[in-house]
């Protein structure tokens with residue numbers, strides 16, 4: 001199950017350059033949060049600080065009520081470039097965190113790794129090296145590795161970077177499904193507004209060295225706070241058309257009962273891969289979509 005991540009008064013600088021200061025937020029357990037912001041705002045630095053890879057100047061991070069230092073192993077990270085070793089196969093890359101743990105028998109490693117490989121849609125690619133598969137599959141391999149120790153917190157650094165809109169939409173659907181399955185707490189750093197509109201429960205915006213806002217998705221997306229609306233409106237349509245207004249969430253915790261990404265794929269004429277038609281209640285989102293569009 002997911003755990004609560006509480007950040008209090010976090011400040012980070014490199015030398016005399018303050019990246020952000022006095023950042024406080026709570027990632028609700030088991031939910032998906034997105035951190036938006038312009039390039040260079042410090043989103044990746046924030047994620048790496050949460051992951052324990054960078055040390056903050058001030059402030060504290062608590063995971064499930066305990067100091068993050070001791071809880072670091074409970075977080076899995078999908079790095080922007082996947083951070084895969086080019087000389088290892090996909091299988092061995094994913095197995096790495098398990099093998100680093102003392103005394104995991106190979107039969108158990110195999111069972112866990114093949115389960116994750118299947119779960120992220122990589123069956124058949126396990127013997128290949130990262131250079132032999134597409135960027136989208138490398139992301140999936142990085143995701144499988146982030147999940148291999150069954151973390152309670154999963155941090156995604158720009159999962160959409162370097163991907164076209166269609167693979168991004170598939171990956172977003174997978175992220176939503178995995179969140180529902182694992183119940184882990186997810187934080188996604190991105191500047192992709194389509195991801196922000198469709199995937200999370202909560203959104204934060206980082207800009208001008210601070211966290212401008214953090215809260216329920218609809219609150220941020222409809223905010224008239226000048227920095228927020230300025231950021232949202234500065235982005236024109238890039239790639240696929242915007243999500244039709246009737247598919248936009250109407251409030252509350254939408255994601256698990258309202259399969260928006262699937263409907264969005266259908267709206268754009270994309271046939272999702274097998275197995276992704278049903279939401280967690282077993283409803284076929286395509287029927288839902290047709291109903292929504294019915295005259």
Ligand SMILES: Nc1ncnc2c1ncn2[C@@H]1O[C@H](COP(=O)(O)OP(=O)(O)OP(=O)(O)O)[C@@H](O)[C@H]1O
Nearest residue numbers: 014019037038039040041042043044045046190191
């Ligand atoms: N290890 C580091 N040492 C010094 N400066 C760094 C380091 N890592 C990041 N920075 C600086 O911190 C600032 C924020 O970088 P960061 O990568 O977090 O931005 P971002 O919001 O994730 O941007 P993007 O969306 O383009 O990835 C940048 O000015 C970057 O140069």
